[in-house]
Amino acid sequence: MDNNAKDIITVKGLTKKYITYKRGSGFKESVKALFVREKVPVIAVNDISFSVRDGDIIGLLGPNGAGKSTTIKMLTGTLYPTCGTIEVMGYNPTKNRKNYVRQIGAVFGQRSQLIWDIPPLDSFRMNKAIYSISDEEFEERVSFMAKLFMVEDLIKRPTRVLSLGERMKCEFIMAMLHNPKVVFLDEPTIGLDVIAKHNIRDFIRRMNGMGTTFILTTHDLEDVEQLARKVIIINKGVKVFDDTIENLKKVLGAKKIVQLTLLKEVGTLDIPGASILERESPLKMTVSVDLERMPINEFMAKLSEQCAFSDISVKEMPMDTIITHIYQSKGIEQPDK
Amino acid sequence: MIRYLKIYKECIKVDFATASTYRLNFFLNCIIMLLGDIFFPLITVLIYGSGAGFEGWTVYEVLLIQSVFTMSTAIADMTFHGIMWATMDLVRNGGMEMVLILPVDTMFILMARTFSFEGIGLFAGGAAIFTIAILNIPAPSVWEWLQFLAFFISGLFVMMGIGLIMAAISFKWVGNSRIPEIFDCIRSFGKYPQSVFPKAILVFTSFLIPVAMIAYCPAAALLGRGNMTMFLMILPCVIFLLFGIFLYKYMVRLYQGVGG
Amino acid sequence: MRALKRQLNVLRAVAVVTYKEWSAYRTHSMVSILVGPVYFIVQYFIWTALFKGRTEINGMDLNQMITYFGASTLIGYLTMDFADWNLQMLIRTGKFLTFALRPIHHRFFALSQKLGHRFLGLIFEFIPCYIIFSVLFKAPLMPAHIGWTVLSVALAFLMVFYIHYILGMTAFWFTQASGIRRVFDLLSGIFSGVYIPLVFFPQWLQKALFFMPFSYMSYVPVMVFTGIFTLAGVRIDIPVIVGIQAFMVIITILFSEILYRASMRRFNGVGA
Numbered sequence: 080m081d082n083n084a085k086d087i088i089t090v091k092g093l094t095k096k097y098i099t100y101k102r103g104s105g106f107k108e109s110v111k112a113l114f115v116r117e118k119v120p121v122i123a124v125n126d127i128s129f130s131v132r133d134g135d136i137i138g139l140l141g142p143n144g145a146g147k148s149t150t151i152k153m154l155t156g157t158l159y160p161t162c163g164t165i166e167v168m169g170y171n172p173t174k175n176r177k178n179y180v181r182q183i184g185a186v187f188g189q190r191s192q193l194i195w196d197i198p199p200l201d202s203f204r205m206n207k208a209i210y211s212i213s214d215e216e217f218e219e220r221v222s223f224m225a226k227l228f229m230v231e232d233l234i235k236r237p238t239r240v241l242s243l244g245e246r247m248k249c250e251f252i253m254a255m256l257h258n259p260k261v262v263f264l265d266e267p268t269i270g271l272d273v274i275a276k277h278n279i280r281d282f283i284r285r286m287n288g289m290g291t292t293f294i295l296t297t298h299d300l301e302d303v304e305q306l307a308r309k310v311i312i313i314n315k316g317v318k319v320f321d322d323t324i325e326n327l328k329k330v331l332g333a334k335k336i337v338q339l340t341l342l343k344e345v346g347t348l349d350i351p352g353a354s355i356l357e358r359e360s361p362l363k364m365t366v367s368v369d370l371e372r373m374p375i376n377e378f379m380a381k382l383s384e385q386c387a388f389s390d391i392s393v394k395e396m397p398m399d400t401i402i403t404h405i406y407q408s409k410g411i412e413q414p415d416k
Numbered sequence: 417m418i419r420y421l422k423i424y425k426e427c428i429k430v431d432f433a434t435a436s437t438y439r440l441n442f443f444l445n446c447i448i449m450l451l452g453d454i455f456f457p458l459i460t461v462l463i464y465g466s467g468a469g470f471e472g473w474t475v476y477e478v479l480l481i482q483s484v485f486t487m488s489t490a491i492a493d494m495t496f497h498g499i500m501w502a503t504m505d506l507v508r509n510g511g512m513e514m515v516l517i518l519p520v521d522t523m524f525i526l527m528a529r530t531f532s533f534e535g536i537g538l539f540a541g542g543a544a545i546f547t548i549a550i551l552n553i554p555a556p557s558v559w560e561w562l563q564f565l566a567f568f569i570s571g572l573f574v575m576m577g578i579g580l581i582m583a584a585i586s587f588k589w590v591g592n593s594r595i596p597e598i599f600d601c602i603r604s605f606g607k608y609p610q611s612v613f614p615k616a617i618l619v620f621t622s623f624l625i626p627v628a629m630i631a632y633c634p635a636a637a638l639l640g641r642g643n644m645t646m647f648l649m650i651l652p653c654v655i656f657l658l659f660g661i662f663l664y665k666y667m668v669r670l671y672q673g674v675g676g
Numbered sequence: 677m678r679a680l681k682r683q684l685n686v687l688r689a690v691a692v693v694t695y696k697e698w699s700a701y702r703t704h705s706m707v708s709i710l711v712g713p714v715y716f717i718v719q720y721f722i723w724t725a726l727f728k729g730r731t732e733i734n735g736m737d738l739n740q741m742i743t744y745f746g747a748s749t750l751i752g753y754l755t756m757d758f759a760d761w762n763l764q765m766l767i768r769t770g771k772f773l774t775f776a777l778r779p780i781h782h783r784f785f786a787l788s789q790k791l792g793h794r795f796l797g798l799i800f801e802f803i804p805c806y807i808i809f810s811v812l813f814k815a816p817l818m819p820a821h822i823g824w825t826v827l828s829v830a831l832a833f834l835m836v837f838y839i840h841y842i843l844g845m846t847a848f849w850f851t852q853a854s855g856i857r858r859v860f861d862l863l864s865g866i867f868s869g870v871y872i873p874l875v876f877f878p879q880w881l882q883k884a885l886f887f888m889p890f891s892y893m894s895y896v897p898v899m900v901f902t903g904i905f906t907l908a909g910v911r912i913d914i915p916v917i918v919g920i921q922a923f924m925v926i927i928t929i930l931f932s933e934i935l936y937r938a939s940m941r942r943f944n945g946v947g948a
Contacts, residue, residue, distance in 0.1 A: 157516035159673045173672075181519035190514045196434045205430065208422040209518055209525070237437070444855050448862060455866055462876040468726045468733045594707040601714040608718075612725035617717075 087261060087292050088131035088154070093163035095124040095149050095316075123149040125316040126163070131294060131309075136287050138307035138324075139296040142398045146316040147296040151265050154294065155185055167261060181210060184259035188266035191246070192253050199234040199241075199249040203256060210257035217256065224252045227282055244275030251282060255291075262286075264295035268302055280305050300395045314402050315414060330408045331401060333370040337378075339363070340390035350381045356400075367396075420524060427528040435533050446537035453489060454541045456607070457482040473609050476552035477639060479545055484568065485607050485631035486542030490535040492575040498530020499523065499664075500596060503583040508591045512671065522668050523580070523661065556638045563637035563646075570650045571606075571630035573657040578602060578625070580660030587667040606630040623652045686780060687788040694792030705800040712749050712805040716813065719745040734875040739816055740902045744873055746815045747901040748894060751829055752870065753801040754794055755836045755893065759786050760857050763844025776943070783841055783936065790837055820903025824914050828897040831921045835892045838928045839864075845932075848939040869895030874907055882908035889928060892921050 100116040124146040131137050141147045152158035154165060156172030156179050165172055170179040194202045200221070207217045225231045228248040233241060241249070247267070255262065264283075268276045283293055283306055297303060303310055303324065310327050312320035320327065337353075341362045348355060352372030357365045368378050375393065382388070396404075406413040435442040457479050464475035503526065506512040515522055550556075556564070582599045589595065606627035610618060621628040626649055633646045698705075720742060727738040736744070763786065766772040775782040810817045819825035843860055847853040865871065867890035874885055874895050885891045886907065896917060899905040905917045912920075 152513055155513070155517050157513040157672060176516070177519045177521070179519075180517050183517070185517045187514065190511050192514055194430055194434075196437050197430055201430065201433060205423070205426045206518075208419065208426045209520055211419050211422075441852075441855075444858075448858050452862055452865075455862075455871070459872050459876075462872060463726065463733075466734050466876055468730065470725055471728055589703065592701075592704050592707065594704050594711075597707055597711050601711045601718075604715065604718050608722060612721050614721070617721070 084132040084134055086130045087133040087135075087168055088294070089164075089166045090130065090154075091128045091164045093124055093127045093150065093153060093165065094122070094161050095146075095153065095158070096120060096122050096161045122316050124153070124160075124313075127313065127316075127318045128163075129311055129318065129321055131292060134287070134290055134292055135309060136283070136293040136295070136307050137309045137311060138303035139294065139311050139313065140298065140300070140303055140320075140398070140401075141296075141313040142298060142402065145313045147313055148265060149316075150313065151263055151294070151296055155183060155263050156180055181257070182259060182261070184254040184257070184262040186247075186250050186254045186262070186264050186267055188247070188264075188269040191250060193238045193246060193249055195239050196237060198237055199246075199253065202238070202249075203234070203253055206253055206256050212257055216258075220256050220258065221252065224255065224282075227285060228252065228278065244271050244278070247271060247275065247279060248282070251279065255286065259291070261292045261294070264293060266297055267295060268297070268299060276301075298398050300398070300401070312402070312405060319402065319409075320405050331396065331404050334396055335368050335370060335375060336394045336396055336400070337366045337368055338390075338392045338394065339366060339382075339386075339388050342387040342389050345386045348382075348385060350378060350385070353378060367400075420520070423520065423525070424528045424531070427531050430529075431531050431533055442534065445534045449493070449534060450537040450541045453486055453538055454545075457486070457545055470609050470612060472611065474552075476549045477635070478609065480549040480553065480638065481609065481631045481635040482607055483542050483545035483549055484571075484635050487539055487546060488568065488571055488575060488630050490539035490542055491572060492579065493535035493538065494532055496527045496576050497579050498532060499526045500579050500583045500586070500599070502526045502530050504586040504591070504593070504595065507587055507671070516668075516672065523664055550638070553639060556640070560637055560640060560642065563642045564634045566650070567629060567634040567637055567642075567646060570626075570653040571634060573653045574626050574629050575603075577653075577656040577660035578627075580657075580664045584660075584663040584667040587671050603627055603630065606632060608632075622649055626652045626656060629653050683784070686784070687791065690785055690788035691792035691795065694789045695795055698793055698796050702796065702800050705796055706804075708753060708801040709804045709808070712753075712801070713808050713813070716746060716749060716809060716815070720813070720815075734873070735906055736873060736875065740904065741873070743816050743902045744898055746809045746817050747819075748870055748898045750802055750806055750809070750817075751832065751894065751897050751901070753797045753805065754829055755833045755897075756794065756797060757790060757836045757840045759790060759837055760840040760843035760860075762786065762789075763841060764847040764853050764857065767844075767847040772943075783932070786841060787837055790833075794833070819901045821900070821914055824918055825897065825901045828900040828918050828921060831918070831925050832893055832897040835889065835921070835925050835928060838925070838932045839889050839893065842928075842932050842935055845935050845939050848942055864890050864893060867891065868893045869898065873899075879908060886920075889924065892924050896921050 097120075099119045099121055127146075127150065139147050139150065149158065153160050154167065154172065156176050159173045167179070168182055170182065172179050192202065192206070193199055194205070203217075203221060206212075212220070221234070222231070225234055228251070230245060230248050230252075233245050234249060234252070238246060238249070251267075267283075268279055271279065280302070283295075287293055293306070295302065295306065307324055310320065310322065310324055311318060312327075320330075336356070341364070344361045348366065350373060352369035353366055355364055356367050359365070368375065373381075382391075403413060460475065460478050460482060463469065464478075469475065470478060506515060506526075515525060518525060578599055582595050586592065586595055602625060605613070605617065605621045606629075610621065610628050610632050613621065618628075622645070629646075629649055633642070633649065636642055636646065723738060723741045723745070726733065727741070731737055733741075763772075763782075766775070766782075772782070775785065806817065809815045843853075843857050846856050850856065867874070867885060867888065869891060874882055874891060877885070885895075891907065895907075896905070899907075900914055900918060903914070905912050905914060
């Protein structure tokens with residue numbers, strides 16, 4: 080990675096406010112609401128600044144409703160900020176939208192660009208016309224990316240018969256046909272199985288190796304761990320973390336979450352580095368394990384000595400726990416959930 | 417410009433491919449559209465069949481108006497009315513961003529992407545009644561045909577203007593599937609000889625929302641009843657379309673400001 | 677008696693919930709306040725022009741014609757239904773099963789829903805449009821026999837519901853049932869008399885319409901509202917035609933019950 084690379088994205092003081100209206104229920108309320116509506120101001124993104132270097136992969140993390148999607152929408156020029164500035168490759172996304180979006184690519188995990196009833200290859204042709212891609216470049220890009228994803232035959236079948244993972248691969252090809260320098264990904268691996276996730280991450284790494292900058296939002300910590308070099312965490316519209324993935328790991332510590340279903344109730348666990356986070360019921364509990372103090376295999380051995388359990392699962396730390404950790408590490412109070 | 421034509425060609429190809437995938441559904445929709453709209457001139461036949469009629473208008477003359485209306489509707493349905501449904505859907509399910517990230521004019525791409533062959537049956541039905549009506553009136557001169565063409569195109573402007581205004585409304589009135597009904601009811605003034613309406617309504621249908629231009633003026637031209645006022649009405653038609661375009665673009669910008 | 681009371685409680689509860697659920701979309705209903713009067717104006721001028729120099733067309737005078745179109749629109753607001761769409765959706769998505777598991781007949785549930793939904797129509801469509809038609813346009817909109825009119829509208833309410841419910845049940849048997857629904861909508865639009873009084877149709881068709889469900893959904897209550905009922909050249913006394921309407925409703929209910937039982941056997945057997 081080139082440490083002298085230039086900033087390709089600069090965001091300063093980005094803020095988005097909007098007003099929603101309260102809807103009443105019941106007859107009286109409904110008649111009243113015809114005349115007066117109660118305004119509810121919402122601050123979706125609050126004074127966020129950051130920068131992205133050319134050729135980087137950054138992860139935008141945060142729980143649901145944190146403002147990730149709003150930020151991505153503003154970065155892609157589809158939503159105007161209330162205040163603050165954005166500069167991507169020298170463009171201001173809100174000005175001259177058509178010229179700007181020609182330079183970028185986007186995959187929104189929940190929204191498809193592919194046309195349901197026809198093969199992806201035909202959908203690609205639509206974007207070929209929209210981005211005025213030449214015949215040679217189109218052939219070359221399609222065959223290169225289809226090969227990378229191993230979907231050469233699939234792109235000729237109607238989209239509706241493809242699996243979710245296969246469709247997602249085609250979404251990526253469609254979004255990158257015009258060889259954009261910057262690609263925005265909103266929850267790109269949502270709902271995918273392990274193998275499909277692996278393929279997509281591999282593809283992102285390969286394209287990044289060829290110089291494409293990626294900005295991805297996700298609430299899957301694994302996406303970030305495996306792809307991103309830099310992590311930005313947003314909570315309730317505010318940036319709470321902006322640093323390398325290594326430093327995030329330092330803050331969080333190497334912790335795993337273990338969920339247990341016990342056969343017999345136990346009072347406490349006497350294992351160094353392990354602590355009970357929650358008891359859902361007398362026979363169900365969630366334990367956090369600090370891997371630096373207690374390797375997972377040793378933890379397992381000690382656990383089976385101390386109690387009998389019928390089910391166990393080891394998980395990554397959930398998003399809200401990460402947020403709590405970050406607030407704790409900074410020594411500031413976490414705003415109400 | 418050439419790029420936009422290429423995009424449009426791709427969109428037509430996509431619609432053709434979709435229609436041929438669901439052949440049965442396509443033909444069914446064609447027929448239902450045709451029957452639904454063709455019943456309307458049939459009412460005229462039923463009324464005239466009962467001995468009643470509009471003073472100074474034979475049944476063929478009224479059918480001429482209504483067949484022109486049908487053809488105009490069919491062209492609108494095939495080429496630009498889809499933007500109304502598309503906008504409504506995209507605003508409701510939040511998919512508008514996927515359109516905004518494309519480097520083309522939003523209004524253009526939404527019209528192009530909703531191109532639909534399904535109106536072709538309706539057009540054929542309208543054209544058939546039109547032919548019957550034409551054969552039962554004195555043959556129009558070349559000059560009258562030219563007038564017809566000019567008025568018919570101006571009428572399509574009005575159609576497009578109304579469609580865009582309705583689409584623009586759906587940005588604010590999210591998920592209201594009844595918006596097209598408003599559109600239909602405004603247009604219904606344009607299906608009859610304008611002489612049945614009082615002056616106040618005529619001002620409205622000629623200059624404010626010039627729905628008289630959709631079918632009445634083109635038909636009147638073919639009947640040799642074209643006049644100066646009709647030529648003057650072309651201007652409000654153009655203004656109306658420009659207003660529709662302006663309003664739609666304005667709402668897109670507003671949407672980007674507020675977001676879904 | 678206890679069972680009846682329980683049923684009434686369920687009916688009221690479902691109707692109230694439906695009302696609340698849909699009142700979030702009341703502005704959708706209120707589109708009618710614009711659309712209804714505009715169509716009415718168009719019809720008013722067309723028929724005034726058509727009646728120029730004549731006192732009757734097909735046995736109806738201008739006053740009755742104006743009343744006809746006004747009443748037809750208004751009664752439509754009270755009887756409108758989409759039980760067919762709803763039931764087909766439930767069957768297609770498999771949600772119908774959740775009703776099969778509850779101690780309530782889905783048809784009764786749907787009827788209660790319609791009651792709540794049409795109460796919304798009464799408040800946000802019928803009443804405003806009635807006021808506009810009769811106060812602003814001075815349309816003659818007093819029913820000739822209020823009791824018979826209310827009864828006939830209530831019967832039409834049931835007729836529309838049961839017919840649509842039958843259409844909804846076709847989804848148990850066919851996968852592409854939405855086509856059937858659209859064709860029916862088209863036919864009922866034409867033959868229920870919404871666009872033009874049925875007396876304008878050829879005699880043979882008018883006779884046939886006596887034996888079809890369409891006229892009982894709109895034409896009959898609207899003509900009862902105007903006070904004079906004619907079809908196929910026969911003038912029928914109001915109590916008699918309402919009696920015939922009631923008879924047709926009963927037949928429809930019976931048919932719907934037979935189809936429901938057959939559908940349930942299929943549903944439980946195939947698990948469609």
